[in-house]
Amino acid sequence: MHPLSRLVVSALFGGLSLLVACGGGSEGEAGQPLPDTSLDTTLRALLAENQIAAPARANAPDALYSLGLNLFQSTLLSGNQKVSCASCHPIGNAGLDNLPLAIGVHGSGSPPNRTGLPLIHRNTPALMNLGTGKRTQLFWDGRVSEQDGVFTTPAGNQLPDGLTDVLAAQALFPLLSRDEMLGPYDPGDDNTMAELNAPGTVVESNPRPVWNAIMDRLRADTRFAGLLQDAYPGIAPEAMGIEHAANAISAFQSRRWYGFGESNQLHGYINGRRVISDSAKRGGILFFGTAACVRCHSGPLFSDQKFHNLAVPQIGPGFGSGAGESPPRDKGRYEVTGDEADLYAFLTPSLWEVKNTFPYLHNGIYATLEETLRHHLDPAGSAMAFRCPATLRSGGNEIACRDSTTAPALYADMVARLSPDSRAPPALTDADMADLIAFLNVLTDGNNTSVR
Numbered sequence: 286m287h288p289l290s291r292l293v294v295s296a297l298f299g300g301l302s303l304l305v306a307c308g309g310g311s312e313g314e315a316g317q318p319l320p321d322t323s324l325d326t327t328l329r330a331l332l333a334e335n336q337i338a339a340p341a342r343a344n345a346p347d348a349l350y351s352l353g354l355n356l357f358q359s360t361l362l363s364g365n366q367k368v369s370c371a372s373c374h375p376i377g378n379a380g381l382d383n384l385p386l387a388i389g390v391h392g393s394g395s396p397p398n399r400t401g402l403p404l405i406h407r408n409t410p411a412l413m414n415l416g417t418g419k420r421t422q423l424f425w426d427g428r429v430s431e432q433d434g435v436f437t438t439p440a441g442n443q444l445p446d447g448l449t450d451v452l453a454a455q456a457l458f459p460l461l462s463r464d465e466m467l468g469p470y471d472p473g474d475d476n477t478m479a480e481l482n483a484p485g486t487v488v489e490s491n492p493r494p495v496w497n498a499i500m501d502r503l504r505a506d507t508r509f510a511g512l513l514q515d516a517y518p519g520i521a522p523e524a525m526g527i528e529h530a531a532n533a534i535s536a537f538q539s540r541r542w543y544g545f546g547e548s549n550q551l552h553g554y555i556n557g558r559r560v561i562s563d564s565a566k567r568g569g570i571l572f573f574g575t576a577a578c579v580r581c582h583s584g585p586l587f588s589d590q591k592f593h594n595l596a597v598p599q600i601g602p603g604f605g606s607g608a609g610e611s612p613p614r615d616k617g618r619y620e621v622t623g624d625e626a627d628l629y630a631f632l633t634p635s636l637w638e639v640k641n642t643f644p645y646l647h648n649g650i651y652a653t654l655e656e657t658l659r660h661h662l663d664p665a666g667s668a669m670a671f672r673c674p675a676t677l678r679s680g681g682n683e684i685a686c687r688d689s690t691t692a693p694a695l696y697a698d699m700v701a702r703l704s705p706d707s708r709a710p711p712a713l714t715d716a717d718m719a720d721l722i723a724f725l726n727v728l729t730d731g732n733n734t735s736v737r
């Protein structure tokens with residue numbers, strides 16, 4: 286028993302001997318249940334065994350942070366100068382829009398009241414803990430990744446040198462996406478990069494003209510010229526490339542979104558500074574034990590950084606080669622590897638701040654943690670039983686939807702390829718479910734959904 290909880294117990298039940306208090310599950314004089322100390326012992330052992338330790342916080346010099354913050358919020362980075370990173374990743378909300386599917390280059394307004402088109406293929410991830418040096422796979426399909434300091438990205442050998450980390454490499458790709466930031470080819474529109482984006486141009490294999498055009502815009506802007514010079518005092522403006530912008534964006538995101546601060550509830554509990562409910566403790570014991578969540582949600586970020594097919598209902602425009610098919614589909618990790626074993630597989634998401642990162646899964650199909658867990662506990666049954674609702678919307682746009690009655694072959698294929706790790710999910714009671722959700726709700730710092 287931790288000294289602090291012993292103190293709390295003896296303060297609450299002053300008349301009782303510690304021996305009774307340590308018995309667990311018994312009742313106090315007034316009939317209230319005593320805190321069950323055997324839960325603490327078990328949970329603490331599981332947390333230690335599973336290496337749930339807080340990674341170090343990334344630091345960045347103020348001038349670099351400030352450049353990154355301003356770039357992140359600047360519409361100069363988008364073709365039509367209407368969208369910034371923050372249009373989809375609001376800075377005051379853990380970097381996420383709370384929309385099922387993100388809204389792209391013709392959208393307007395701020396999340397979650399952002400409206401317009403086009404709908405992006407996937408749910409916007411929160412930007413928590415990306416600077417802890419622990420993340421090696423980025424995007425839901427890991428199309429930007431790092432191994433032993435080498436980055437693999439859709440740009441192949443066109444990637445610039447001098448990127449500080451995988452997060453900086455990632456920042457180059459929203460800029461090339463026609464739906465997210467570059468904009469479609471439309472010479473009649475105010476898309477000032479239309480000439481770089483003509484039909485037939487494959488920007489990802491020839492990205493440098495777009496990146497250079499963005500750097501030209503920044504250098505020509507008095508405010509950004511100053512911010513660039515402050516962040517990189519030793520480098521002449523003409524010698525700066527897109528990697529200088531990307532490194533600053535990475536430095537900003539890394540320093541801004543850290544989920545293990547003083548107010549983190551689970552780490553506070555681990556360090557003996559915070560109390561969590563018995564329900565959350567039981568949930569934690571289930572998470573690492575019979576509910577076997579830790580099989581995939583493992584390590585300090587609660588993610589194995591691997592890809593699993595959970596037969597998640599297929600909604601939205603589809604992605605990559607699957608977007609052009611009938612019915613459209615999102616083949617997940619398969620688009621990156623071309624390996625059939627990766628069909629419909631998506632990255633195991635980290636679970637820090639998960640109470641705030643609704644709606645859930647790669648396409649935001651479920652609004653609540655309960656629905657998300659019910660799907661996990663019977664992926665095949667849940668996928669087959671899913672029926673497209675009369676209206677499925679993201680920011681006012683109707684979302685295309687397929688279910689097992691309208692796309693039977695697709696659903697049969699998804700279910701047949703279910704991840705081996707989720708074929709025999711545990712049977713959990715409603716009380717277990719409530720405990721698991723209580724545990725997920727303490728994986729929060731509380732400081733990431735307010736402007737700082």
Ligand code: HEC
Binds near residue numbers: 407422425426459466
């Ligand atoms: C139009 C909305 C939109 C804009 C603009 C946008 N993003 Fe995103 N972002 C998304 C979506 C959606 C995903 C997930 C896409 C996927 O996995 O295929 C994502 C993924 C990411 C990720 C990966 C997170 C993870 O956990 O894997 C990072 C980091 C990120 N964006 C940063 C940025 C930065 C930096 C910018 C600006 C340069 C930016 N985004 C612009 C919507 C957007």
Ligand code: HEC
Binds near residue numbers: 580630631644707
């Ligand atoms: C077989 C591996 C695996 C197991 C076991 C597993 N998960 Fe997941 N989990 C995933 C994957 C993969 C996703 C994302 C799937 C997708 O979007 O297609 C996910 C998504 C989630 C999400 C949504 C997070 C978000 O930000 O969208 C939550 C919450 C979650 N899991 C909790 C749990 C809990 C609690 C358990 C134990 C009952 C569990 N998971 C067991 C692999 C797993």
